[in-house]
Amino acid sequence: METVIAFIVIFGTLVAFHEFGHFLFAKRAGIMVREFAIGFGPKIIAIRKGETLYTIRLLPLGGYVRMAGEDFDTVELQPGYRVGLLIGRSGEVEKIYLNRNVANPDVLFLETESSDLEKELYIEGYDDEGQLVRYNVSRKAIILEKGQETLIAPYDRQFESKSVGSRAMAIFAGPLFNFILAFFIFLAIGLLQGVPISEPTNEPIISEVKAGSPAQMAGMEEGDYIKVVDGKPVSTWMEFSKVIQDNPEVPLQFEVDRNGERVKLEIIPATVKEKGKEFGRIGVVYESPVEKNPLKAVAFGAEQTYTWFMRIFELLGMLVTGKFSIDALSGPVGIYKATEEVAQFGIYSLMNWAAILSINLGIMNLLPLPALDGGRLLFFLIEAIRGKPVSKQKEGMVHFVGIMLLMVLMLVVTWNDIQQFFF
Template identity: 75%
Template sequence: METVIAFIIVFGSLVFFHELGHFLFAKKAGIMVREFAIGFGPKIIGITKGETIYTIRLLPLGGYVRMAGEDFDTVELLPGYRVGLYIGQTGEVEKLYLNQNISNPDILFMETEKSDLDKELYIEGYSDDGEFVRYPIARDAVIIEKGQETIIAPYDRQFESKPLASRAMTIFAGPLFNFILSFLIFLTIGLLQGVPTNEPVITEVQSSGAAYEGGMQDGDYVKEVNDTPISTWTEFAEIIQKHPGEQLSFLVERNGDLVKLHVVPATIEEAGQKFGQIGVLYTSPVEKNALKAVVFGADQTWTWFKRIFELLGMLVTGKFTIDALSGPVGIYKATEEVAQYGVYNLMHWAAILSINLGIMNLLPLPALDGGRLLFFLFEAIRGKPIDKQKEGMVHFVGIVLLMILMIVVTWNDIQRFFFSS
């Protein structure tokens, strides 16, 4: 149960922040947001506030922000369509009833001849007594069909009506907020747990390692390696790794005295590469400092961004195969393992996942945010949008391919974690 709760919190936070980026920038651009959803599939919970319904859906595979003017959002009243109208005190239509038989003297019925629910906002046709009538439609008029109410979206409230820069920023804001979430998580870790000082202090010397044979002791502060000054553990570790099998001279500070040592790093071979190892354990001292916590948050976010991007490049070049990818099942199992080591490790894992989600969504692939941004780039170059039907077909194909990839990755995860010997 704890794993389930941890997974829901981690994955839910990632999806929520991603969609929150889309939502806030859509609102800033004046775009009507129909729905803010966490999950896909059947609705579990739905709360309407203003013009937006906030929902939690059954399948925890992502989320979405449905904006006015996107696919399947438009309502078209064809000639001959019978509608009921509620006229407000201003003389404008405030409610349109579709496919309903209502016995209410305040509702006027008409057979539609012509209407515009986007730009000119009017409806005209013939009343039940044969009279030709025309009514203006209120900007916040509600369409009621089969008990469901939908606020109309005038064209200036629709996604496509906005300038290219506003549309692009609304889409880019999703991945951007994932990077912001990662920074905030690392910042919180730095504030609560402290910021690692990265000082080159030996925490523990293993009795079977080269460092023990060379006389190194717990608590030694490394000052120099081969007469090169050392200020961070990272510098120290890099030198060790780059000199397998070579004798290195160390100058360490021990109880206020300087001690000269000589150590030959053992040669370790992994993935066809050799690197040095001397057999020491390291736990960085930490300090609590708000300014350093901010720097730590930014540095960790940028560091993991580069690492994940490099791994993605290895996947493209074939150094990694599709078998190395993980889907929801793999993330769940990894979350289960990480959660055993405490809340800070779980937060660190969530931050890494958030960066990963942001990068993956920026890939220029159909149906992803990066794919939509690519079409905006084409629009900027051409000076006009790509045909909506063609773009929609490309995104549809992309969704199908992504679903196939998700199925393959999930099956690989199931085999790896449940059927491997």
């Protein structure tokens, strides 16, 4: 249960911060945001504040910010269509009823002759007496149909009305906020846990022994300096760790230096399964000395963000060149299992994991692939070069194909995860 909560909190925070970037810069550009959603599928919670509906949906596997004009959400009243109008004190239409049965006696009905709910903001038609009348429509008018309310979106509040730069920034802000979130998480780790005083020595010195672990039950203590494992001298943490990993459920003989005294221990590494392979673990941690310094914590946050950005970017390069197999990729199942493993090492390990996932989410969304933020940014670049946008139909088709391919990739990766972790 703790893993489920940790997974939902981490993934929900990453998605919320990503979408908040889109939301904030869309609002700054004057774009109407119709919905800010965390998750997909049926709504669990829905709260309307101003012109935006804030929702939490059933499937916590993503989120979205729905901007006016992005998905053909504008309403066109065809000639001959009968509508009901509620006129406000200013003389402008405040509500437009598309239902034919409206109980409100203040509603005026007319048969539409022409209308423009984006630029000129008017409705013209014939009333019940056959007179041709024209009404101006409020910029904040609401359209009601079958109990659903939709704000009209004047053209200057729509996504497509903004400059290429403003639109690109509204899209780029999502990944950008993931990098910002990672920086603040690393900063928090530096402030709360401390910043390493020096480069790790990599010596096999035990910094922490986990409660209930094979190491604790065998009598290993914090500060023990590992000298010999299974008859072989070890001089680095990596050498020590490799012996443990390669020998799950195998009794190993240890010689440790404890305050100048040689102590012999026998430990049987427990078995853990990762990516379909079994490894041994005894439940010990290596950490270098730390200090708490706010200025160094800021530098630590920036350094860690840059370091992990470059590492993930390099891994993507290896994937493209074939040096990195697609089988090594993880989907939601793999991330969940990894979160379960990381959670065993405490809150700071979870925070570090969340920061790495945030950077990964930002980079993945910047890839120039259809349906991703990077794919949309690519279309903006083409528009800037051509001087005119690619037609919505063509762009929509490219994104649709991209979504289908991403869904197939997600299914393949998820199936690999299930096979590796559960079979």
